[in-house]
Amino acid sequence: MPNWGQVLEEINAAQATEGPKAVDTIRKKYLAALAEKTKRTTICYYSGWLTKRIVGTEINDEDKNGFMLCCHGVPKDAGLDLVLHTPGGNVFSTQSIVHYLREIFGDDIRVVVPQIAMSAGTIIACAANSILMGKHSTLGPTDPQILGIPAHAMKAEFQKAYEQIVANPQATNAWKSILLQVGPTILQQCDWAIQYTEQILREYLSEPNGERTSEQIETIIKTLTDLADNKGHSRHLHHQEAINLGLRIEMLEDDADLQDLVLTVHHCYMLLLANSPCFKIIENHAGQTFLKNQANQNHGISIGLGQPPT
Secondary structure, three states, rough: OOOOOHHHHHHHHHHHHEEEEEEHHHHHHHHHHHHHHHHHHEEEEOOOOOOOOOOOOEOOOHHHHHHHHHOOOOOOOEEEEEEEEEEOOOOHHHHHHHHHHHHHOOEEEEEEEEEEEOOHHHHHHHHOOOOEEEEEEOOOOOOOOOOEEEHHHHHHHHHHHHHHHHHOOHHHHHHHHHHHOOOHHHHHHHHHHHHHHHHHHHHHHOOOOOOOHHHHHHHHHHHHHHHHHHOOOOOOOOOHHHHHHHHOOOHHHHHHHHHHHHHHHHHHHHHHHOOOEEEEEEEOOOOOOEEEEEOOOOOOOEEEEEEOOO
């Protein structure tokens, strides 16, 4: 199967006869080939956050419409491979999407991580029966964010301020400008967000086989949510650490044909996101596509629904 540069060459060559449709035709060809290899329903969820710093690249409730489109008319008893590339997003939206996919496919869901599935993307991966990763793939911490600030860090800083002021009241002036930015209920929201994220992970990690002990589950939760240990929400968790934690990891490198297909599909999506107005796409192997475009910087967003190539 072709690498990134070869996929680009194939698209450029096909544009001579197909024009702009070439990028869609080639992407859908390889996605169909991936599903043919696995004999499983395959849905790709790709966010363009790496190249487009705009609102909407995160997991949100609108994504449900894309999943509803992509779940329509596909086999429900063949299992689902969800190819996931995301920075994360809203935890409640994430939980709702997981609930919906389980209603359709039951427990037979595998998350495929060709490159990055961070934060809420890692939560989705934890909800799957297994996670397919390569040596280059990464998951990430799931500690919750409040108003873009890590909830754990906000609580820790407030506690540090409290302790320093109690020990030395003159420290109040040094902390005053920071503490004035902590609005009403924020610390309580931090507590609830932390508790709820841990609750969701505990539920997902306890299913579907019940193979992990409670001690293993709590170790995974602590590793994924402990900001003090991770030192940042963008820390990358590679396959060996995920395996050591007790996550059910399958390796792409164990099947060369599967690895080639997954990475070729990945290259197709990354080329689309980097060279078009598209900033999010949800697509199935049958050619149904939910695509969001950044029309331009001044005129909002356009949404396109694609059909199978004829």
